[in-house]
Amino acid sequence: MNWDETGPDTAADPRLVDSSADGEDQAVEAALRPKDLEEFVGQEKVREQLDLVLRAARARGATADHVLLSGAPGLGKTTLSMIIAAEMGAPIRITSGPAIQHAGDLAAILSSLQEGEVLFLDEIHRMSRPAEEMLYMAMEDFRVDVIVGKGPGATAIPLELPPFTLVGATTRAGLLPPPLRDRFGFTGHMEFYEPSELERVIHRSARLLDVEIGADGAAEIAGRSRGTPRIANRLLRRVRDYAQVKTDGGIIDKDVANAALKVYEVDPRGLDRLDRAVLGALLKLFGGGPVGLSTLAVAVGEERETVEEVAEPFLVREGLLARTPRGRVATPAAWAHLGLVPPQQGSGKAGQPGLFGT
Numbered sequence: 473m474n475w476d477e478t479g480p481d482t483a484a485d486p487r488l489v490d491s492s493a494d495g496e497d498q499a500v501e502a503a504l505r506p507k508d509l510e511e512f513v514g515q516e517k518v519r520e521q522l523d524l525v526l527r528a529a530r531a532r533g534a535t536a537d538h539v540l541l542s543g544a545p546g547l548g549k550t551t552l553s554m555i556i557a558a559e560m561g562a563p564i565r566i567t568s569g570p571a572i573q574h575a576g577d578l579a580a581i582l583s584s585l586q587e588g589e590v591l592f593l594d595e596i597h598r599m600s601r602p603a604e605e606m607l608y609m610a611m612e613d614f615r616v617d618v619i620v621g622k623g624p625g626a627t628a629i630p631l632e633l634p635p636f637t638l639v640g641a642t643t644r645a646g647l648l649p650p651p652l653r654d655r656f657g658f659t660g661h662m663e664f665y666e667p668s669e670l671e672r673v674i675h676r677s678a679r680l681l682d683v684e685i686g687a688d689g690a691a692e693i694a695g696r697s698r699g700t701p702r703i704a705n706r707l708l709r710r711v712r713d714y715a716q717v718k719t720d721g722g723i724i725d726k727d728v729a730n731a732a733l734k735v736y737e738v739d740p741r742g743l744d745r746l747d748r749a750v751l752g753a754l755l756k757l758f759g760g761g762p763v764g765l766s767t768l769a770v771a772v773g774e775e776r777e778t779v780e781e782v783a784e785p786f787l788v789r790e791g792l793l794a795r796t797p798r799g800r801v802a803t804p805a806a807w808a809h810l811g812l813v814p815p816q817q818g819s820g821k822a823g824q825p826g827l828f829g830t
């Protein structure tokens with residue numbers, strides 16, 4: 473198969489393999505979200521542990537303990553928070569760290585919660601410091617002190633809160649200050665999904681979208697979904713479009729999925745045009761490295777941050793690229809993936825330290 477690795481228009485924006493949600497995702501995701509723990513695919517450990525936490529709380533007639541969910545975007549944190557509310561028969565309020573810039577914003581939300589309500593706080597690590605400190609007391613004592621006035625005349629008015637369950641979500645649990653982390657009764661770490669789990673997600677979504685898909689078609693999409701259900705669902709929708717136009721709505725099999733994803737430039741391992749441009753430049757222009765990030769970014773016509781934050785994490789996770797103190801280095805798997813042969817040791821450019829800037 474002929475995949476183009478370099479070229480001037482390397483920016484694939486918006487990217488089909490980006491794990492954050494775009495407008496179309498948000499509209500469709502509501503329909504595709506599993507409604508209970510039973511329907512939620514994979515994450516066996518988190519599911520089992522959470523099931524115990526929720527059952528025990530229900531048996532006691534109590535509000536469930538606060539839950540922290542950590543993991544990359546698109547792995548199901550929002551979905552799980554909704555499931556927690558559904559399993560507890562409680563309403564849910566959804567907000568996010570960046571939306572709460574002042575302690576007063578948080579006080580307004582907390583004071584309007586109903587008893588037992590689930591408060592889902594996405595990107596909890598991005599909350600402002602004063603709001604975070606208010607949250608400590610709210611989580612522990614179901615109370616907040618609302619400060620009225622300024623300077624020496626300021627007074628704290630205590631406000632009792634109904635018991636509630638905070639579900640915090642973060643992409644990086646390590647960024648949370650320990651006092652906040654410690655106030656969660658349960659922490660679930662969401663892992664990337666196995667291809668077989670993504671196949672189940674795809675079959676389920678296909679049923680809901682009324683799309684006919686074969687086992688080999690689902691496997692083909694799953695393998696390119698970067699371990700992420702959101703990407704699996706998005707690729708399924710694009711393959712469905714292709715099948716609708718090119719095969720008159722025929723069944724999605726391996727060949728259809730393959731041909732569709734070639735059009736969308738998502739390769740068999742889930743790399744898109746930007747990923748392949750970065751990898752292609754590293755191998756073809758710099759002999760596999762080491763090469764500095766800035767040099768690599770110029771070579772693909774992208775910003776340094778785009779290469780570092782958008783392309784590299786997946787390439788590193790896939791074991792195709794390594795970040796070393798001397799610069800970016802391609803692994804043997806990278807050469808194999810692009811069907812190229814690494815230069816012989818000593819005869820080529822590869823492995824010569826400091827040759828390609830920083």
Ligand SMILES: Nc1ncnc2c1ncn2[C@@H]1O[C@H](COP(=O)(O)OP(=O)(O)OP(=O)(O)O)[C@@H](O)[C@H]1O
Pocket residue numbers: 491492493500501502504505506511512513514515544545546547548549550551552594673701702705
């Ligand atoms: N375990 C799962 N089983 C089936 N579908 C899933 C699962 N996890 C996620 N999904 C689907 O993937 C999509 C994205 O999930 P969700 O919005 O919960 O991710 P998230 O981790 O909250 O992402 P973000 O951090 O960007 O908010 C949803 O449409 C949901 O239906």
